[in-house]
Amino acid sequence: MLFAAAATVAAANGGGASAGSGAPARTEPRTPGLRSPDAGFARDMAVHHQQAVEMSFIVRDRTQDEAVRTLAYDIANTQANQRGMLLGWLDLWGLPKVVADEPPMAWMRAASGGGDDRAGHDGHDGHGGRTGDPASGALMPGMATKEELERLGAASGRDAEVLFLQLMTDHHKGGVAMAEGCAQQCGTPVEKALAQGMVDAQRSELTLMADMLKQRGAAPRG
Template sequence: MRKPVLIICGVLVLAAAAFLLFGRSGTPGDTSPEAGFARDMAAHHAQAVDMAFTIRDKGPAKEISSLAFDIINTQANQRGMFLGWLQQWGLGQATDQRPMAWMSGHGHNAAAVPGLQGGLMPGMASTQELTQLKQAQGQQAEVLFLQLMIRHHEGGVQMAEGLRQLSTRSEVVGMAQKIIDGQTGEIKLMTDLLGKRGAQPLPSILKPQ
């Protein structure tokens, strides 16, 4: 009798694990990579939008203003999609899990993700850096914005690449690829804009290819 009981217990454990990962009817569960990515990327995008508003309100050069406008619109729209997915999946927008925890337990070590320092997601600006950006003026503000946003985009690319390795859900993987393509292109643009101002990006947090 012991063997059938063990088999039943094993099935129940697997069922519970599947529920946590995929929820009901095959939708992502609360601890799934998809849910973690949506929550973390929503917060990540929110900071990018905030920084873009900060520089735009300083009346920067036309090319910086246009870049800020694009970041505000693109990332605000994508953030809305992330939050919409969570609502569609019946999941809360907030969680008690630490940032990037969705990469742990899935063959990845979140603590080893480049740029993950002080509990912040990769590429996130610190409170001190955000204060510096708000206080800076003129070309100094433009340079600092570009440096912080390049690193921020590198973090977004890092997160999107991590999700792409963990998920087969088409809409989430498709969005991750859009982030990789779009932000990689903007990194090149911002690097060129820095060069025109006689400045260089901050040390890259991306792994060498």
């Protein structure tokens, strides 16, 4: 806190000195707009992460396999923390966590040349994939449906492990696509860095989950 205050004072003093010497004054970072990629990604990924946390807690109680339980714990812990950061940024920016008329992934369509983010509601994410069927609970790329979550909750042992790994593989693939979108399109440096970190970490976990599925005589879906 003291460091932050000192940095603020130093920046203010530095800005005054620059103005006196004729150098351009430093400008404050622009707060993201309501429908910017920064805000859209924060809202959508917070929802996406919440389902990963939910699936991780489900499988934790459906198997005694230490490797799967450890992976589930790591995913739940990491994504819960990241979700808190995303929601915290929305609070900091004074933006809502939910926009009633905003379809999932609108920020990616708009940033990729889809025009106004109210247009193109054909269920596609603008990158060749589907955003999901809201009625089934699959709101964004890779998200599990309500039926799949129910199946996971009813499974046990190896069946639960395989289904969790398959669902989480799909989930990570969708999450990587979303995070790549923010890494390319978001304007807030710290959010771009977080998004790139998600890409790197989830790609590593995708490799791990492929190996874990192979050990169980299974493979990723699709």
